[in-house]
Amino acid sequence: MNAPNKSGWKPEMQVSEDGLHNGPSTTTGNRALMLEEPLIFEIGHAETTGVDLPEIDPGAPNRLGGFDRMDPIGLVGLTEPETVRHYTRLSRQNYGIDLGFFPLGSCTMKHNPRLNEKVARLPGFADIHPLQPVQTVQGALEVMNELAHWLLTLTGMHSVAMSLKAGAHGELCGILCIRAALEARGDAREVVLVPESAHGTNPATAAFANYRVENIPATPAGRVDLEALKARLGPDVAAVMITNPNTCGLFEPDLREISDAVHAAGGFVYCDGANFNAIVGRVRPGDLGVDAMHINLHKTFSTPHGGGGPGSGPVVLSEALAPFMPLPYTARTADGVVHLVEEEQADDFAREHFGGELSSFGRMTAFHGQMGMFTRALTYMLSHGADGLKQVAEDAVLNANYVLRSLEDILHAPFADSGPCMHEALFGDKDFGGGLSTLDLAKALIDEGYHPMTVYFPLVVHGAMLVEPTETESKASIDQFITAFRSVAERALAGDESMKQAPYYAPRRRLDETQAARKPKLAWQDPELSA
C-alpha cells in the first residue's frame, strides 16, 4: 500500500529534534505497527472496483431523458482486500473507548455494549423501510413505544417526541414547542435566559428560534444565581434553559424553586439532558418542574458516538407542551394497537387525546427518527433494568468524586469545597508554570495513552478541565488514570517546557490549525490538474 502512487506523495518520518524519536528513519515512513496510509485518491483507480456487477450494455434501453452523465465523475475504487486494509490502517490512528479510558466531560463516553449492535442488525429492524404499510412494521412501532415508556418513566414526564436526530436537534424541538405553546395562547415573548455556563448549543438554539439570549450569572458555588434569575423574570421571558446536572458537574439544588418561579411568571423550563447519566434511575426531572428535556441516547443510553454521530435526541415534554410536539409520533391506544401518528391523523389524535384543537407545530425530519439508535438504547435499558440504571448513576457519580478527591490536593478544583460533584470533576489551570496551558496538559495525557478530558469548557473556569469517568471504568483503570494525570499535572505546575511540544508518540504531532483555516483545503485535488 505504500508503493509510489500517481501523486508521488510518500509519507516521511523524520528523527525529531528533541531526540525522542531516536533510531533510524524508515524507507516507508512506517514505524512497525504505526502505519502511514495514503488517501484513496492516491491508491485507487477509476477502473478498479470491489463490487462485482454486470458490465454495462451500451445498447440497453435508456429512459434517462437525455441527461446521461458523460464526463468522468472523478471517483476511484479499491478491491475488497485493499479497502479492508485501507480502513483498518486508518482505524489504528484513532482513539476509542474500546482502546482505553476516555474521560471526556459532558460527552459520557461509556462502554458501548455489543449486544446493542447485534440487535440493531436483526433484519426485522435493519431492513425495513420507513414507509412500509404499518401492518408490516408493528414490531418496530412497539419498540418505539416501549422506549418511549422507559424514557417517560425514567423522567417522570408526560409525552415524548421521538423523531429528533441528535441532542441539539432535540433541544431545538423543545424550544419550538415552547414557542408554539406561547403563541397558541397569544403570548409573544422575546427572551430566553441561559446560564453563563451553558453548552454552546443552548444560545444557538434560542437564537434560531428568534429569541434574544440573556445570560444569568453563576454563584461562587458554581450554581445558577437564583436571586438574579428571579429578578430577571417577567412577561418577556419565554423560557429558561438549564443544564442539570450543570456543566460544572454540579446538581442545581434550586431547580424546583427556579421552575416554580419561571412558571409563576408564565414561562417554561427547558432542561438540557446532556448530563442525565448522573441521575438516571435516581432522580426524575419531571419532579423538578421541567417542561422539556432532550435525552442524548448516545450518552446516557450507550449508543455509539461513531466518531461524531449519528446521535439521537428524543424530547420528553410536560403536559402543557405535549400537544405541540412534532410529527410523527407513536402512541398506543386503549385497544393495544400501536399507531404511528402522521400528518393525516394528527388533528383527530390531538382532539381525542389532548382534549382540544391544539396540535403539532410541524415536522423536523423526514420519517420517524433514529430507529437504529432506538433498538440499541432499548436493549441497553432492558439489560440494566431499573436497578441497573440506578447503579449506573451511582457508580458514575462515585467515580467522578473519587477522581475529584484524588486530585484536588494538586490541581485547582474551583467547586470542590462546595460539596460533592455529580458525574464529572472540574479542574482549572491555576498555578501552571512556564506558560503552560490546559492544552499542553491534554496533549501530554495523549502520550500517556489517554484521550484527554474536555478542555476549556465550561467557559466559567479558567483553563477548564472536565473529567467524566463514567460508570464503565474499573477502579484499577481509574487509579491508573489518576496516577498518570497526577504526573502530568506535576509537570505542568513545575513548568516542564517539553509539554509544549506534546504529543510525541501519537500518529501525528500538533497540527497546524491556523494554516488549515487560512488556506482551506477541503477536498482532494489531482496534483496534475492543480499544478
Next chain:
Amino acid sequence: MRYLPLTDTDRADMLAKIGANSIDDLFVDVPAVAQLDGPIRELPMHASEMAVERHMKARANKNLAAGDAPFFLGAGAYRHHVPASVDTVIQRGEFLTAYTPYQPEIAQGTLQMLFEFQSQVARLYGCVVANASMYDGSTACWEAVAMAGRVTRRHRAVLSGALHPHYSQVVKTMAQFTGDTIADAMPAIQTEPDNAGLISRIDEDTACVVVQYPDILGRIPDLTELADAAHAKGALLVVVNTEPVALGAIKSPGEMGADIVVGEGQSIGVGLQFGGPYLGLFAVRDPKHVRQMPGRLCGETTDAEGKRGFVLTLSAREQHIRREKATSNICTNSGLCALAFNVHMTLLGEKGLRELAAENHRLACIAADRLEKIPGVSLLNSAFFNEFTLQLGGKPARDVVRSLADRGVLGGVSLDRLYPGVAGLEDALLVAVTETATEEDIETLASELEGVLS
C-alpha cells in the same frame, strides 16, 4: 451487572477515600421532593444478554423485512446491497467508539475518512466542497434554504411541488420560526416536471429555488433552465437528491448550474433502518460560499514535523465558538454513516457506481414496461432513473399497497401516504426498482398487482 466493573469492596474503598458514609451523601444536592426511595417500580429489573436478545428478537420478528418479500419502496429511502466489508469496517471499535475528532493527533482515522468522504460527495454532486455530513437529507435541505438566505440576504424560498413532501414540511416548519417565507406547491401529476410553473414563481425577493432531482415522482427535471432562471433574478438554485446512485447515470447538479446541492446519502452504505440514522449530504459549487456552510468541515494541514494531517476547520461558523451567532445549532453530524458511505463508495469506485446505476435503470425499465401492460395501469413518466409513478385508474393506491402487503409483496409507496387526502393524488403509486429486485420479483409484483386490481 455485566457492564459495571466496580465491586462492592471498590465502592466502599472509594467512599472512604471521598469521606462519604454512603452513596446518598453524594446526592445531597438533590432536593428531598425529587429523591426516589429505590429502583423505579414501574420498570423491570436487569436481565441477561440472552433474555434481552429474546425480547428484542420477538419484536423484530413481527416486522416484514424487505429482504423477505419482493420489495419496491423508495420515496426517499432505497434498498441497495451493502457489501459485507462495509459493516466490518464500521464495527471496528476505533471508529465505532471514537468521539468527534476534536483531538486530531489521535483521530486521524476519522479525519482522513471525512476528508475522503467530503471529496467523494463533492465529485458525485459536481461541486467543489462538501461538508462532513448532516443529520439526513431533509434537515440538510432546510440548512440549504437557511444558507441561501445568508448568502443572498433575502428571505423567500420557492419550493418545487415535486420536492419530497417531508422535506417541504421540514422547511416550512423551521421557517415558521425564522420568519422566512416559503412558497410551496403540490406536485403536478403530469409526464414532465413543471419547470415553467416553478420559474414563474421566482421573483426579486427570492433567495433560492429548491428542486428535487430526480423528483418525488421519479421524473428528471432540466436543471440548466432552472439555474438560469434563478440566477437571472439573483437567486440560488438548491438541488435536492434523495437517490445518490442516480448520479452514476445522470448529470451532476453542479455541472447543470446548481449552487447548493444537498441530499440523502442513505443509499450508499447505510441500510433502510426504518428511516434512521441516515446521512445528510451538503455541498456547494462556488468556493466563496464555503464560509456560509453549516456543519463540520475537515481540512488538510501539516503537523509540527511537516507531515500531512487533517483537522476540523473553519469552526468559527459553529455553535461551540459562535454561540448565538452560529450558522446553525448543529453539534453532531452523522459520522459513522459517513464512514459507511465512504467505504461503500470506495468499493464501488467510478466503475462500480456506473455499473450499479446502469443495473438499477435496466431493471426499472423492465418493471415499467411490464407494469404498464396491466389493464387499468398507466406509467406517468417519460424519463426516470430507478423510480417511476404509476396511475391505477382511479383505484386508491393506499388500499392497493395494503392488499399487496397482505399477499406478501411490498409493492411501493402510495402518494396518499405522503400527501394524505389530497385530491387527484390518491391513485398514484411510486415504484422503485433497485439491483436488489430480481426479474422474478418484478413478475410477482406484476401478477399480484393484476390480482389486486381485478
